[in-house]
Amino acid sequence: MTPSYLLRRLFYGLLLMLGVVVLNFLLIRLAPGDPAVVIAGEMGGADEALLAAIRADYGLDKPVLTQLGIYIGNVLQGDLGQSFFFNQPVATLIGDRIGPTILLVLCAQVLSILLGVFLGVIAARKPNGVLSGFVSVFATIGYAVPVFWTGIMLIILFASVFPIFPVEGMQSVRLRDAGFMIRALDVAHHLVLPAFTLALIYLAQYARLSRASMLEVLGSDYIRTARAKGASERSVLFKHALRNASLPILTVAGLQFGNLISGALLVETVFNWPGMGRLAFDSILRRDYPTIMGVLFFASAMVVVANLLTDLSYRLADPRLRGKS
Amino acid sequence: MSALLQIEDLRVTFNTRYGPVTALDSVSLSVNAGETLGVVGESGCGKSITALSVMGLIPSPPGKIAGGAIRLAGEDLTQASEARMRALRGAEMAMIFQEPMTSLNPVFTVGDQIAEAIMLHQKVSADQAFRDAVALLDRVGIPSPDRRARDYPHQLSGGMRQRVMIAMAVSCRPKVLIADEPTTALDVTVQAQIFDLLNEIQRDFGAAIILITHDMGAISEMADRVAVMYAGRVIEQGRADDVLDLPQHPYTRGLISCIPALGKGEDTLREIPGVVPPLHMLGAGCAFADRCAYRAPRCDSEKPQLQAHGHHPVACHAVEEGRI
Numbered sequence: 001m002t003p004s005y006l007l008r009r010l011f012y013g014l015l016l017m018l019g020v021v022v023l024n025f026l027l028i029r030l031a032p033g034d035p036a037v038v039i040a041g042e043m044g045g046a047d048e049a050l051l052a053a054i055r056a057d058y059g060l061d062k063p064v065l066t067q068l069g070i071y072i073g074n075v076l077q078g079d080l081g082q083s084f085f086f087n088q089p090v091a092t093l094i095g096d097r098i099g100p101t102i103l104l105v106l107c108a109q110v111l112s113i114l115l116g117v118f119l120g121v122i123a124a125r126k127p128n129g130v131l132s133g134f135v136s137v138f139a140t141i142g143y144a145v146p147v148f149w150t151g152i153m154l155i156i157l158f159a160s161v162f163p164i165f166p167v168e169g170m171q172s173v174r175l176r177d178a179g180f181m182i183r184a185l186d187v188a189h190h191l192v193l194p195a196f197t198l199a200l201i202y203l204a205q206y207a208r209l210s211r212a213s214m215l216e217v218l219g220s221d222y223i224r225t226a227r228a229k230g231a232s233e234r235s236v237l238f239k240h241a242l243r244n245a246s247l248p249i250l251t252v253a254g255l256q257f258g259n260l261i262s263g264a265l266l267v268e269t270v271f272n273w274p275g276m277g278r279l280a281f282d283s284i285l286r287r288d289y290p291t292i293m294g295v296l297f298f299a300s301a302m303v304v305v306a307n308l309l310t311d312l313s314y315r316l317a318d319p320r321l322r323g324k325s
Numbered sequence: 326m327s328a329l330l331q332i333e334d335l336r337v338t339f340n341t342r343y344g345p346v347t348a349l350d351s352v353s354l355s356v357n358a359g360e361t362l363g364v365v366g367e368s369g370c371g372k373s374i375t376a377l378s379v380m381g382l383i384p385s386p387p388g389k390i391a392g393g394a395i396r397l398a399g400e401d402l403t404q405a406s407e408a409r410m411r412a413l414r415g416a417e418m419a420m421i422f423q424e425p426m427t428s429l430n431p432v433f434t435v436g437d438q439i440a441e442a443i444m445l446h447q448k449v450s451a452d453q454a455f456r457d458a459v460a461l462l463d464r465v466g467i468p469s470p471d472r473r474a475r476d477y478p479h480q481l482s483g484g485m486r487q488r489v490m491i492a493m494a495v496s497c498r499p500k501v502l503i504a505d506e507p508t509t510a511l512d513v514t515v516q517a518q519i520f521d522l523l524n525e526i527q528r529d530f531g532a533a534i535i536l537i538t539h540d541m542g543a544i545s546e547m548a549d550r551v552a553v554m555y556a557g558r559v560i561e562q563g564r565a566d567d568v569l570d571l572p573q574h575p576y577t578r579g580l581i582s583c584i585p586a587l588g589k590g591e592d593t594l595r596e597i598p599g600v601v602p603p604l605h606m607l608g609a610g611c612a613f614a615d616r617c618a619y620r621a622p623r624c625d626s627e628k629p630q631l632q633a634h635g636h637h638p639v640a641c642h643a644v645e646e647g648r649i
Contacts, residue, residue: 221427227382228422229442229493230415243432319477320431 009311013304020300021075024293025068035287036060039084058084071293080297081290085283090294093279098298100170101275105257105264105302107191108198113253115199116206117246121237123207124214135207142204147263151197151270158193165192168272194271198263202256209252213245220244247318254310258303328355329533330379330418330501335393337371337378337557340386343605348374350557351393353631354535356550358500359527361534363548363565365541365580369601371557372537376503379535380420381410397501416446418501419494423509425486429478435489436462436474439496446497461492465522484515488522495526502532508543520547541584545569553577556601556612560629563637573639575617575649611642619643 036054055061059070074081080090123132155167166172166189175186217223218241226240268277276295283291315321337349349371356362364372377383379395381402395402397417402410422428430438439458443449449457455474462470465488478486487507494502504523508516520543527534536547544551544565551568553561553576561574572578579597599616610625611617617624623642631640643649 221422221424222430224382225422225428225490225493226430228380228414228420230411230413230445231441232411240430244430318432319434320479 006312009308013308016304017297017301018072021072021293021297022068024296024300025071026064028289028292029064029067033287035084035289038287075297080294083283083288083291085286085288085291090290093291094276094294094298097274097276097279100273101261101264101268101277102302103187104191104194104198104268104273104275105260107195108202108264109253109257109260111195112199112202113206113249116203117210117242117249119203119207120210120212121214121242121245123211124218125233125237127211127215132211135211139204139208142200145201147197147201148266148270150200151194151267154193154197155270166190167193170274194267194273197270198260198267201263202260205252205256206249210245210249213248214241217241217245243317247314250310250314250317254307257306257310258299261299261302329358329398330535331355331394331396332375332379333394333396335375335378335395336391337374337383337388338391339388339604341605346604347391347607348388348557348604349378352554352557352559353393354552354559354562356501356533356535358533359531360549361527361536361547363544363551364535364537364554365539365544365551366554367539367601369604370554372554373505374557375554376420376505376535376537379501379503380414380418381405381407382414382420412446415442415499416497417499418503419497419499420503420505421487421490421494421507423506425483425490425510428490429486431478434475434477435481435486439474439489439493442493442496457496458492461496462489465489465492465526466518467492483511484518487511487515487519491519491522491526495530495532498530499532501535502526503535503537505537506539507536508540509538516543523547539580541569541581553580556607557604558612558628558640559631560613560640561637562631562639567636571636573635573637573644573649574613574641575619575643576613579616617643619648621646621648 035058036051039054039058040050052061059067062070071081078091080094082088083090083093086093119131119135119138123129123135126132158165159167170187170190171183172186172190175182178186214237218237223236223241226236231240264275265277265280267273268275269281272278276298279291280295282288283295332352332354335349335352336347338345339348352371352375354362354364354375364375366372374383374388378390379397379402383390390403393403397413402413405413429435433441436455436458439461440451440454443454443457444451447454459470459474462474467473467485467488473481473485478489481489487510491507502523507523508519511519523534523536524547526532534547536543538544548565550563551565552559553568553574555576561568561572561577568577569581572581576597583595583597585594597616602612602615608625610623610627611629614620614624619641621642627642629640629642629645631638632645634644641649
């Protein structure tokens with residue numbers, strides 16, 4: 001893996017981000033609705049003079065392409081604009097909320113990969129066994145059920161039937177001033193249901209994928225070689241086979257990251273998690289253009305970074321890809 | 326004295342969609358320390374199944390050892406626990422496979438793969454095992470073994486990979502080395518080098534070698550004794566010279582006459598007409614009858630048994646009756 005390869009990938013990533021900014025900007029302008037009307041509505045009334053003043057104030061009276069140019073110029077300088085609705089810099093709004101979102105998304109990703117791959121490997125050991133059938137059924141259900149429904153069902157289950165996990169928010173009010181460890185445990189406790197809800201769909205997919213991938217790898221000659229040298233079944237499964245079977249799983253994990261972020265927005269809304277999901281939801285309802293674009297910008301940045309990391313880890317896992325670009 | 330490895334009346338069945346079929350039918354073979362037993366026959370005649378049975382690597386299900394015994398230095402492997410088999414595999418008996426291109430794990434360096442085999446059976450540190458692996462690579466004739474040990478399989482040629490497989494197989498000085506068509510995937514000059522290497526290894530380590538092949542030339546070069554298999558049975562067995570010079574079974578004769586001879590002006594390759602019958606379609610008689618020029622009514626109704634005749638045992642009614 002050469003530095004020049006890394007640089008090139010980074011350059012492509014930045015180019016991609018620029019494309020995303022332009023597309024976001026134009027797509028949002030295409031959507032119906034006038035932010036000036038919404039802002040005026042918040043202020044308690046709208047006559048034409050007030051609307052015109054608001055448009056002039058927010059730069060909405062200029063041609064769209066001019067607005068785009070100004071926006072890109074600002075983004076390049078790190079300025080994502082001022083929220084129409086919250087009346088705060090968008091960067092601040094997102095900065096306050098991106099931490100919880102990243103925490104949720106990463107936990108869900110790790111949970112779904114670890115559990116899913118584990119289930120898949122176990123299922124592949126006996127492809128006609130009970131567990132294998134269970135994984136297939138579970139995967140189909142997990143894939144078919146909408147994430148908000150799972151969330152609501154879990155809320156019902158854990159709010160009234162087994163009240164052992166909190167179903168709302170990220171921190172307990174009475175623990176706000178406790179020590180760091182207590183607060184960390186409190187957040188982890190709050191994280192269980194949203195992370196599990198979000199992980200569930202992807203967990204099922206990873207289980208299915210790794211089952212199929214393992215079955216294919218377990219039939220290959222080098223697995224027979226490993227057995228012939230006296231390797232234990234556990235070593236054959238988790239060392240010799242899984243490392244090879246993990247290549248398609250890695251690919252999908254990278255691609256799924258984007259879906260995971262959009263899933264996170266739904267889960268945050270259901271569990272009232274103080275992340276970017278709520279912010280996206282509110283800002284879309286209020287035609288808060290700068291905030292929507294800021295949220296989209298960060299979400300795409302996370303996807304681009306995730307894809308870059310996937311590509312790099314792919315090369316780490318498969319020596320045949322090293323030294324090629 | 327009994328042989329180092331003795332296979333007695335081995336019967337292996339597979340469950341298929343045609344019902345259970347017999348892949349090996351009362352196969353008896355033996356090989357002594359320092360000796361090379363050649364096992365020949367066309368594809369699908371049970372050579373590889375025999376090898377995998379010895380290693381305890383028959384895919385089960387669908388495969389199953391349904392009878393007989395495999396004795397390694399007196400111990401019956403068909404009765405051994407899986408843990409015991411793991412301890413034996415790679416240590417007391419080792420196997421070299423047909424496909425060097427796919428038999429090595431693509432995501433580990435070849436040095437690590439050899440070192441793993443060493444560490445599975447010997448109490449040595451990882452560093453020591455890796456140094457031993459480098460020494461083995463040197464022993465099997467790989468140039469600059471220090472560097473090569475850190476290479477991945479895709480960075481080596483087919484012949485080099487097969488040398489790596491051999492290094493891995495002999496890493497714990499096994500008593501029995503099974504080579505399943507070790508040169509099929511390699512070009513001819515490399516084939517000769519690999520056979521030379523196997524001969525040297527045998528001299529150094531004193532291992533018994535079972536060489537599985539369909540190449541009669543390889544048999545004449547390598548084997549002390551030879552067993553000819555057809556449709557899951559041994560049909561002729563004896564000293565390699567005897568079987569090659571005075572083949573008795575019509576199938577063995579066919580195999581030998583198929584060896585192309587240089588300089589005799591032959592411009593077509595000879596072949597035995599027909600194919601090995603699928604195992605689920607074997608009847609009551611001799612499995613070779615359909616392809617045999619000496620077929621008689623008895624051949625269709627009664628399986629010929631392996632019995633001493635002339636120099637060495639053969640299973641053929643025509644030979645027994647003196648019709649050949």
